Amino acid sequence: MNSRSWMRLVLPVLFIVLAAIPFVAQVVDEPFYVTFFARVLIYALAACALNIVLGFAGLVSFGHAMFIGLGCYAVGILSHYGISNGWIQLFVCIAVCIVVAVLVGSVCLRTSGIGFIMITLAFSQMFYFLMVSLTPFGGDDGLNIYESSNFGWFELSGSSEVYWATWALLLMLALFLNRLRTSPFGMVLRATHINPRRVDAFGYSVFRIQLSAYVLSGVITGIAGFLLANLTAFAVPSYIAWHLSGELIVMIVIGGIGLVTGPIFGAIVFLVLEEVLKGWTTHWMLVMGPIITIIALAGRNQFAWLKAIFNRPSAAGPAIKTRPNGELP
Amino acid sequence: MNSSLFLSQLLNGLQLGVLLFLLSSGLTLIFGIMNFINLAHGSLYMVGAFVGAASYNASGSFLFSLFAAVAAAAIVGLVIEHLVARPLYRHDHLYQVLATFGLMMFFNELAIFIWGNRPYFVTIPEVISGSVEILGAPYPVYRLLIIVVGVLVAFGAWYLIQKTRFGMLVRAGTTHASMVSVLGANVDLLKKSLFMLGAGLAGLAGTLAGPILSVQSGMGDPVLILALVVIVVGGIGSIRGALLAAILIAVIDTLGRAYLPGILALVMAPAAANTVGSALASMLIYLLMAFVLAFKPQGLMVSAKR
Amino acid sequence: DITVGFSGVLSGPQGVLGQDQRDGFLLALEELGNKFGDQNVKVVIEDDQLKPDVGAQAIQKFLERDKVDAIVGLGFSNVLMAELRRIKDSGVVAIATNAGPGPVAGKLCAPNLFGLAWQNDTMSEAMGQYVQDLGHKNAYLMTSSYQAGKDKLNGFKRYFKGDVAKEVYTPLGQLDFSAEISALQAANPEALFVFYTGGTGVNFARQLRQAGIMGKTPVYSEGMIDSNTLVSLKSQADGNIYGATWAPVLNNPQSKKFVKAFEDKYGHTPSEYAANGYDAAYLLNTAVLKLNGDVSNREAFVKAVKQAGSEFPTVRGKFAFNTNNMPIQNLYAFKAVGQGDDVVVKQLATVFTDHQDAYVSECDMK
Amino acid sequence: MLSIQNLAAKYGPSQALFDVDLDLNQGEVIGLIGRNGMGRTTAIKCLFGLLNPCGGSIRFEGTELAGLQPYRIGRMGISLVPEGRQIFPMLSVEENLIATASSSGGKPQWTLEKIYDVFPRLKERRTNMGNQLSGGEQQMLAIGRALMTNPRLLVLDEATEGLAPVVRAEIWKVLQRLKEQGLSMIVVDKNTKALLRLSDRNVILDKGVTVWRGSSPELAAQPELIARYVGV
Amino acid sequence: MSAPSLTVEGLVRYFGGLKATDEVSLQVRPGELHAIIGPNGAGKTTLINLLTGELASDAGRILIGDVDVSGQPVQQRVELGLLRSYQITSVFDSFTVRENICLAARRRRGVRLAVWKPLIRDLESMQVAERIMQQCQLVHVADEVAANLAYGQRRQLEIAMALAAEPRLLLLDEPMAGMSAAEGVAAIELLRSLKGQYTIVLVEHDMNAVFSLADRISVLVYGKIIATGTVDEIRAHPEVQKAYLGDDEDA
Numbered sequence A: 001m002n003s004r005s006w007m008r009l010v011l012p013v014l015f016i017v018l019a020a021i022p023f024v025a026q027v028v029d030e031p032f033y034v035t036f037f038a039r040v041l042i043y044a045l046a047a048c049a050l051n052i053v054l055g056f057a058g059l060v061s062f063g064h065a066m067f068i069g070l071g072c073y074a075v076g077i078l079s080h081y082g083i084s085n086g087w088i089q090l091f092v093c094i095a096v097c098i099v100v101a102v103l104v105g106s107v108c109l110r111t112s113g114i115g116f117i118m119i120t121l122a123f124s125q126m127f128y129f130l131m132v133s134l135t136p137f138g139g140d141d142g143l144n145i146y147e148s149s150n151f152g153w154f155e156l157s158g159s160s161e162v163y164w165a166t167w168a169l170l171l172m173l174a175l176f177l178n179r180l181r182t183s184p185f186g187m188v189l190r191a192t193h194i195n196p197r198r199v200d201a202f203g204y205s206v207f208r209i210q211l212s213a214y215v216l217s218g219v220i221t222g223i224a225g226f227l228l229a230n231l232t233a234f235a236v237p238s239y240i241a242w243h244l245s246g247e248l249i250v251m252i253v254i255g256g257i258g259l260v261t262g263p264i265f266g267a268i269v270f271l272v273l274e275e276v277l278k279g280w281t282t283h284w285m286l287v288m289g290p291i292i293t294i295i296a297l298a299g300r301n302q303f304a305w306l307k308a309i310f311n312r313p314s315a316a317g318p319a320i321k322t323r324p325n326g327e328l329p
Numbered sequence B: 001m002n003s004s005l006f007l008s009q010l011l012n013g014l015q016l017g018v019l020l021f022l023l024s025s026g027l028t029l030i031f032g033i034m035n036f037i038n039l040a041h042g043s044l045y046m047v048g049a050f051v052g053a054a055s056y057n058a059s060g061s062f063l064f065s066l067f068a069a070v071a072a073a074a075i076v077g078l079v080i081e082h083l084v085a086r087p088l089y090r091h092d093h094l095y096q097v098l099a100t101f102g103l104m105m106f107f108n109e110l111a112i113f114i115w116g117n118r119p120y121f122v123t124i125p126e127v128i129s130g131s132v133e134i135l136g137a138p139y140p141v142y143r144l145l146i147i148v149v150g151v152l153v154a155f156g157a158w159y160l161i162q163k164t165r166f167g168m169l170v171r172a173g174t175t176h177a178s179m180v181s182v183l184g185a186n187v188d189l190l191k192k193s194l195f196m197l198g199a200g201l202a203g204l205a206g207t208l209a210g211p212i213l214s215v216q217s218g219m220g221d222p223v224l225i226l227a228l229v230v231i232v233v234g235g236i237g238s239i240r241g242a243l244l245a246a247i248l249i250a251v252i253d254t255l256g257r258a259y260l261p262g263i264l265a266l267v268m269a270p271a272a273a274n275t276v277g278s279a280l281a282s283m284l285i286y287l288l289m290a291f292v293l294a295f296k297p298q299g300l301m302v303s304a305k306r
Numbered sequence C: 001d002i003t004v005g006f007s008g009v010l011s012g013p014q015g016v017l018g019q020d021q022r023d024g025f026l027l028a029l030e031e032l033g034n035k036f037g038d039q040n041v042k043v044v045i046e047d048d049q050l051k052p053d054v055g056a057q058a059i060q061k062f063l064e065r066d067k068v069d070a071i072v073g074l075g076f077s078n079v080l081m082a083e084l085r086r087i088k089d090s091g092v093v094a095i096a097t098n099a100g101p102g103p104v105a106g107k108l109c110a111p112n113l114f115g116l117a118w119q120n121d122t123m124s125e126a127m128g129q130y131v132q133d134l135g136h137k138n139a140y141l142m143t144s145s146y147q148a149g150k151d152k153l154n155g156f157k158r159y160f161k162g163d164v165a166k167e168v169y170t171p172l173g174q175l176d177f178s179a180e181i182s183a184l185q186a187a188n189p190e191a192l193f194v195f196y197t198g199g200t201g202v203n204f205a206r207q208l209r210q211a212g213i214m215g216k217t218p219v220y221s222e223g224m225i226d227s228n229t230l231v232s233l234k235s236q237a238d239g240n241i242y243g244a245t246w247a248p249v250l251n252n253p254q255s256k257k258f259v260k261a262f263e264d265k266y267g268h269t270p271s272e273y274a275a276n277g278y279d280a281a282y283l284l285n286t287a288v289l290k291l292n293g294d295v296s297n298r299e300a301f302v303k304a305v306k307q308a309g310s311e312f313p314t315v316r317g318k319f320a321f322n323t324n325n326m327p328i329q330n331l332y333a334f335k336a337v338g339q340g341d342d343v344v345v346k347q348l349a350t351v352f353t354d355h356q357d358a359y360v361s362e363c364d365m366k
Numbered sequence D: 001m002l003s004i005q006n007l008a009a010k011y012g013p014s015q016a017l018f019d020v021d022l023d024l025n026q027g028e029v030i031g032l033i034g035r036n037g038m039g040r041t042t043a044i045k046c047l048f049g050l051l052n053p054c055g056g057s058i059r060f061e062g063t064e065l066a067g068l069q070p071y072r073i074g075r076m077g078i079s080l081v082p083e084g085r086q087i088f089p090m091l092s093v094e095e096n097l098i099a100t101a102s103s104s105g106g107k108p109q110w111t112l113e114k115i116y117d118v119f120p121r122l123k124e125r126r127t128n129m130g131n132q133l134s135g136g137e138q139q140m141l142a143i144g145r146a147l148m149t150n151p152r153l154l155v156l157d158e159a160t161e162g163l164a165p166v167v168r169a170e171i172w173k174v175l176q177r178l179k180e181q182g183l184s185m186i187v188v189d190k191n192t193k194a195l196l197r198l199s200d201r202n203v204i205l206d207k208g209v210t211v212w213r214g215s216s217p218e219l220a221a222q223p224e225l226i227a228r229y230v231g232v
Numbered sequence E: 001m002s003a004p005s006l007t008v009e010g011l012v013r014y015f016g017g018l019k020a021t022d023e024v025s026l027q028v029r030p031g032e033l034h035a036i037i038g039p040n041g042a043g044k045t046t047l048i049n050l051l052t053g054e055l056a057s058d059a060g061r062i063l064i065g066d067v068d069v070s071g072q073p074v075q076q077r078v079e080l081g082l083l084r085s086y087q088i089t090s091v092f093d094s095f096t097v098r099e100n101i102c103l104a105a106r107r108r109r110g111v112r113l114a115v116w117k118p119l120i121r122d123l124e125s126m127q128v129a130e131r132i133m134q135q136c137q138l139v140h141v142a143d144e145v146a147a148n149l150a151y152g153q154r155r156q157l158e159i160a161m162a163l164a165a166e167p168r169l170l171l172l173d174e175p176m177a178g179m180s181a182a183e184g185v186a187a188i189e190l191l192r193s194l195k196g197q198y199t200i201v202l203v204e205h206d207m208n209a210v211f212s213l214a215d216r217i218s219v220l221v222y223g224k225i226i227a228t229g230t231v232d233e234i235r236a237h238p239e240v241q242k243a244y245l246g247d248d249e250d251a
């Protein structure tokens, strides 16, 4: 896996640069950029989390926005009832995410390939419409969060607090994933993607392994939602809409599937590009769209060692089959 | 509950189902058979709608507008196939999703660029604009027309894929393109024509929807999701499945919207019933999908593929 | 110099509404020579995409990045609610040219937040009153299920004393109403009142006609008919009665001037949203003049705007801010009348004069 | 009829063929012999335009094949029984046979009936989907499918792979019969003995190079050659 | 231990109308190499799939040692030491040979919470892997990505992975498929070296292999076992000759 060699360099450099941003923003007196990059890092966190299932296990979850939503509403609803203690909120957030992930995951993982894509979408859509209908919590109009999560010695009160919290979490996650990839669990997880039938034949439970990966991913995504809620001081169903799930995937693919730092770069590129283009023209999508398409066309051959993983037919679901077995090259 | 109302609700469902089917059949062909996820399919639907509307308002001939729309969509489809799809056939779905996601953005914005984001409207020609009584339920002629068209297309598409040589070659080419060509069939041509067919159907759906829905940028996105739901529930690559699922989903959705609040009102306060009802109604199809997939992961009609 | 941030929905099906407010505002600004008083005005524009979170971000940008002196627009009610906290905290003059949700008129009212357009309920209240006056026994109510929608129906019911056949809330952004319309047909009420804006409204109107309800059942509406939707509806809108605070036919000099200028510049008749944007500019101008161009003191600016409310030249002829910063204004019933293939708007009645909203008592501002 | 001259080919960076020569006359059967990974399949891929050679020429009845689209080559009357069967999984057995069937002019020599006569097992499985066949059945289908295009040159890459001895024997008989009917063939098979009994002349590949060409009797007379390049 | 390490009783499996496995009964003695031969489509692969549990049987019992595993999922059977190789090579292409084998070797201890230490630094697995790679002559390609292996080597890796998982009972489905004569001979040697250490069920069409390796042979025709016996018995068996071997002298 050639990534590991340059990973050593990329990771520290990346995070040092990110650490510099708030100070730069201070110097040029543009506090807005802290807010902006806080958002970027939060999405990066979510993308990295999604990458655990998508990049390693090849489970394309099209419903991860659901966990962002769970995180947001954990904060939103609790503070709605005046509970702004961060620890309680965080605990609830994680607990809820675990429960939901286990339930949803154990249904979704019965399917595979496109089936999985769609069923995850289905669940997040259901949750979306649930929140839309829950008028006590603002329904379509969303829920204002009047006091931010308070961890006692430290409160997610402003953009920069959120920024640093996210930065730290992201760093930890990146280091962790870096190890996970080659750890027994990680290897088996990736193996399940190449040929689940074979992994089963060794007596590993593909289901259990995929489920734990899904739960792990869900929880971390939930935490991203937790941070997002504090950043925007707001929880709203549109955080759960399928577009966000789609954008997370886009970020991952831009950055390079399965690469640990890929999603981070992906998130940065995607959101910065969006921001720049928006400032440039109201028809920014006219430019953004083709750029994304071109990235896809260019990226398709880039990660050769990954394509080896991805172009394997998944024994279970015929639909997701990428290259039919045994085709003459 | 009153039966003629129920009937017209059924018809509403059927008509929506047919529109969904027209869209999904193209998607399921391209997806199931060529194994290419085309998120831009919704955009083709939009192209059809816009071109149809524009050409109708210009020419005043409904048939011509139909033709123009289908042709336009097919041509756009061809371009997409050549520039984006073909290079990605053999690659992972993620790249396809990404590429076509970009196309989707592009087309939505392009529509705004050309037609502005004031919704764009078509009227229906007088002859088919009226409404007829069906068992005491007044029902718009135009919507009936849509139903008929849908049924015809359904049969045609199924026949083409399952019964003709073309269909066989296409099915073969999906998994073993190079082998098919070695045996003397021009696979590129096959795939192009199939892609155009799918695009054309999407365009057709678009024009037919035009007079009912407003023609506007982004009109393709929600229907795209619905269409994806349909083909997954129906079983990817199966025309029959798509038809079944489209109608099932549409009818359930329509009846849900129509009756759930009422039914719930029997057990809870009307206000609550209203909100919960409409929420549940909008969740219904996804519940259905989750249910189907959980018990039949391959969808209702497992296509020939396995 | 003065920086003004404009935020509103500029894209998507409802984009037209935001664009009109923007166009109206910019038009007025142009007439004022891009100056409020003697101050050059710089306008920064953000699209809230009708998404509360995006709207909130937009406000944040205005405050942190652009350091604006005033914010105009603020989009739909749900978006405004999301922006509320930041606006309040900042104390910057904020003028809503489209939304006036109940909470903002009541408990959550803020000194620096002005509802220049209307309090959400009022036009519906007017329709309720009007339908009541016409003596319809029952009415069938339909709208999209979001805060504004609910406010509207409440407004209607506040003044309509007959019985409500049914209240139907359809998902926001739903375009095909076949199911609902069939149900409506079956219910066959004496009057139908709906609140649907932009493209949604147009769809609904046309589907009503296709189903042959228009003409059978009298249709009263809010938001469904305005000079935008009329462009696409044409004669299909014939017979539709709607409540509004302004329409191009309204007879006063400022209004005439506005309609003329707008048609010259943009080539189509302005909507009430455009009118609100237009008013916003003149309101700010008047306020700035009172301060001789010095807006550095936010409290002062806020106070000035409030006073200016009853002084600035408005297309509505008469206007003032209530204690809760919501309008005190007249409400009219208009009717769309088909003329051959085209359609014109006729003024039927002035339903309320100097109307106050229902929430003013809940607001503790004096 | 077919003549390949110092053919060379690469898979990306790694070169698989260096210098392959082979020529075949009307009605002849050529055995293509070598160990695993010596380039036999690669050579065949080049012949069918599935892999663009980076050197040399392939002429079929005078026309240069290199650079032609595979389907054009296929339509010239060359057909392939590929390594690893490559059955169409989404088609039934019968559809597999007729989908690409063609008769280059005149009445086809091979028809469904004829194929079913040779492989009765396929007739029993007529309605099975391609992926519902046992390995061997798939192999038979692959051969039948190739014959249904009524080729003038038939190329078989490991066509007896995974077949029961009886069937294998049967296939050799079929090939023998085809040869008598004047069909030209290129055959790759690990069973050298049987191969030599069928082929007129043979080409031995080693590391992508033609190291020996000659008639079957000659080769049969030189067991050390076979031992060296094939093993055993 | 004299109890047969694999016992099959009246096993049945339908594919639609087709009875692919028809009342198959079979006993495999500990340590023996038991070959299963039969015409194409006789149901050999199906039988293997039934034994591993990848296909569900419609009737009949399967015992590993004296444990009844009929209806049990794959994992249970693997726990009992039942492992297989596939007719179509299915190694993890993007992993190196070492990683492939370690993955197999690790299975006894599972991977719960093993999320930090790299797999190939895992001592226990490493030792097993080294040993197996020696045994299968894969040392020199230990760090090659499996995708770049030549066909024969991929087949060897296929078997090596099965071995690394420390089976007691090994099911091999056409391990020599696609190997040229030379590789075939090598493979036969490998299997011979394994004889006795493991109980092996071998499905193969290559008669050289079968006749030179098998202790006992069962012949499967149309899903039925028509004969079981030693090499010579089977060779002599008239029906077998007719149905399967034919007058085939060089395979």
Ligand SMILES: Nc1ncnc2c1ncn2[C@@H]1O[C@H](COP(=O)(O)OP(=O)(O)OP(=O)(O)O)[C@@H](O)[C@H]1O
Pocket: A329, D011, D014, D016, D034, D035, D036, D037, D038, D039, D040, D041, D042, D043, D083, E148, E149, E150, E151, E152, E178, E180
């Ligand atoms: N798709 C590929 N990419 C890279 N190298 C390849 C590819 N296919 C084959 N090779 C290499 O090219 C060489 C020749 O392969 P080829 O398949 O032609 O051998 P062969 O003679 O057909 O042997 P076999 O009996 O395995 O079919 C081998 O070294 C093989 O590793």
Ligand SMILES: Nc1ncnc2c1ncn2[C@@H]1O[C@H](COP(=O)(O)OP(=O)(O)OP(=O)(O)O)[C@@H](O)[C@H]1O
Pocket: D125, D128, D131, D132, D133, D134, D135, D136, D137, D162, E015, E016, E018, E020, E038, E039, E040, E041, E042, E043, E044, E045, E046, E047
């Ligand atoms: N999924 C399936 N659906 C229907 N029939 C099947 C399916 N799989 C296998 N069959 C049939 O079951 C029979 C046994 O297949 P199996 O693969 O076990 O044969 P085999 O003994 O392995 O043959 P070979 O030696 O050629 O591999 C075959 O006739 C095949 O057509």
Ligand SMILES: [Mg+2]
Pocket: D040, D041, D042, D083, D157
């Ligand atoms: Mg080969």
Ligand SMILES: [Mg+2]
Pocket: D134, D135, E044, E045, E046, E087
């Ligand atoms: Mg088999």
